[in-house]
Amino acid sequence: VQLQESGPGLVKPSETLSLTCSVSGNSLSGFYWSWIRQPPGKGLEWIGYIYSTGSTTYNPSVMSRVTMSLDMSKNQFSLKLSSVTAADTALYYCARVQYDVYSGGSYYIDYWGQGTQVTVSS
Amino acid sequence: DIHMTQSPTSLSASVGDRVTITCRASQNINRYLNWYQFRPGKAPQLLIYATSYLPNGVPPRFSGSGSGTDFTLTIASLQPEDFATYYCQQSDTNPLTFGQGTRLEI
Numbered sequence: 595v596q597l598q599e600s601g602p603g604l605v606k607p608s609e610t611l612s613l614t615c616s617v618s619g620n621s622l623s624g625f626y627w628s629w630i631r632q633p634p635g636k637g638l639e640w641i642g643y644i645y646s647t648g649s650t651t652y653n654p655s656v657m658s659r660v661t662m663s664l665d666m667s668k669n670q671f672s673l674k675l676s677s678v679t680a681a682d683t684a685l686y687y688c689a690r691v692q693y694d695v696y697s698g699g700s701y702y703i704d705y706w707g708q709g710t711q712v713t714v715s716s
Numbered sequence: 717d718i719h720m721t722q723s724p725t726s727l728s729a730s731v732g733d734r735v736t737i738t739c740r741a742s743q744n745i746n747r748y749l750n751w752y753q754f755r756p757g758k759a760p761q762l763l764i765y766a767t768s769y770l771p772n773g774v775p776p777r778f779s780g781s782g783s784g785t786d787f788t789l790t791i792a793s794l795q796p797e798d799f800a801t802y803y804c805q806q807s808d809t810n811p812l813t814f815g816q817g818t819r820l821e822i
Binding site for chain 2 (some may be wrong): 597598637638639640651653654655687692694697698700702703704705706707708709
């Protein structure tokens with residue numbers, strides 16, 4: 595399974611950040627698909643995930659500004675983050691979240707993309 | 717949100733050393749604790765899930781233990797490719813949260 599992020603590396607303040615994650619080696623069906631980001635010099639922040647049915651769960655820290663979607667025909671999923679500010683400057687990762695009943699119903703990220711840098715600046 | 721605290725934040729060690737990294741949760745997360753390795757220019761890698769489960773392909777020198785609020789990642793005998801940054805992450809409660817990372821240096 596391989597994931598590859600794509601999208602503009604530079605976004606203007608107040609505009610919408612749009613990223614796409616292309617998945618190869620696995621269908622989107624039956625899995626959760628997630629976005630995580632890491633601002634420069636800071637820790638990792640989980641943005642949210644989308645299940646293959648289209649059901650979403652978002653981090654409350656960005657919930658009012660975020661939308662995730664799927665394109666099953668292209669085997670891609672996407673992130674849109676509106677009204678961006680400099681605080682949204684980060685390395686953005688897409689990832690697959692696995693649910694494992696045999697380990698007591700645990701969720702974990704088993705595949706990550708390499709990440710794509712997004713800078714918010716005028 | 718559940719706050720995850722790792723210690724140490726950085727660590728110097730040598731090839732062959734045994735190393736332990738600690739992760740503490742601000743509340744009980746049962747055994748829903750995962751560990752990841754980040755290396756520059758590479759996709760992050762899952763090392764341990766659900767506290768102590770080793771994914772296929774991860775060398776057995778990596779192991780995890782703990783429960784409740786206190787967890788550890790142990791590398792039994794450091795190899796050159798293990799010098800990286802390690803993060804713990806809880807999946808007990810949304811939002812999923814990560815520790816601040818432990819940088820392992822030569």
